Amino acid sequence: MRIALGSDHGGFHLKAAIKEYLDRQGIANHDFGTYSAEAVDYPDYAREVAEAVASGAYDRGILCCGTGIGVCIAANKVPGIRAALCHDTFSARAAREHNDANILTLGERVIGPGLALEIVATWLAAEFSGGRHARRVAKISAIEASYRQKEK
Numbered sequence: 218m219r220i221a222l223g224s225d226h227g228g229f230h231l232k233a234a235i236k237e238y239l240d241r242q243g244i245a246n247h248d249f250g251t252y253s254a255e256a257v258d259y260p261d262y263a264r265e266v267a268e269a270v271a272s273g274a275y276d277r278g279i280l281c282c283g284t285g286i287g288v289c290i291a292a293n294k295v296p297g298i299r300a301a302l303c304h305d306t307f308s309a310r311a312a313r314e315h316n317d318a319n320i321l322t323l324g325e326r327v328i329g330p331g332l333a334l335e336i337v338a339t340w341l342a343a344e345f346s347g348g349r350h351a352r353r354v355a356k357i358s359a360i361e362a363s364y365r366q367k368e369k
């Protein structure tokens with residue numbers, strides 16, 4: 218599994234803790250930035266990670282900002298992305314099992330690193346359940362496709 222990582226300044230420290238965790242677990246990852254706590258615009262990093270996941274270059278992505286909300290909204294603008302904001306392990310598991318979420322978003326100002334790493338571990342271990350959930354995810358993809366058709 219290959220993980221794309223990204224954050225803005227508000228999620229920089231949490232992303233660093235997650236990267237360290239992934240490295241310890243031997244999980245391949247690439248940090249798309251930011252590389253400091255200096256203020257930057259979160260949509261730039263969310264887009265880069267989302268495009269890397271949507272292209273298939275990375276299996277999943279993890280994005281952090283102050284709340285996790287901004288990067289979630291921005292990432293979900295990229296076709297094929299199903300980003301989920303999770304601040305508990307139940308939601309993280311459900312996001313994978315029911316929604317086939319391919320990007321996890323987290324808020325550094327909302328949760329601490331200990332809980333964040335539990336959420337990451339849960340999300341990475343969970344698999345898409347398929348079945349009735351596949352029908353629903355297909356409907357999400359159909360919504361995206363209908364808007365792409367309108368743009369042509």
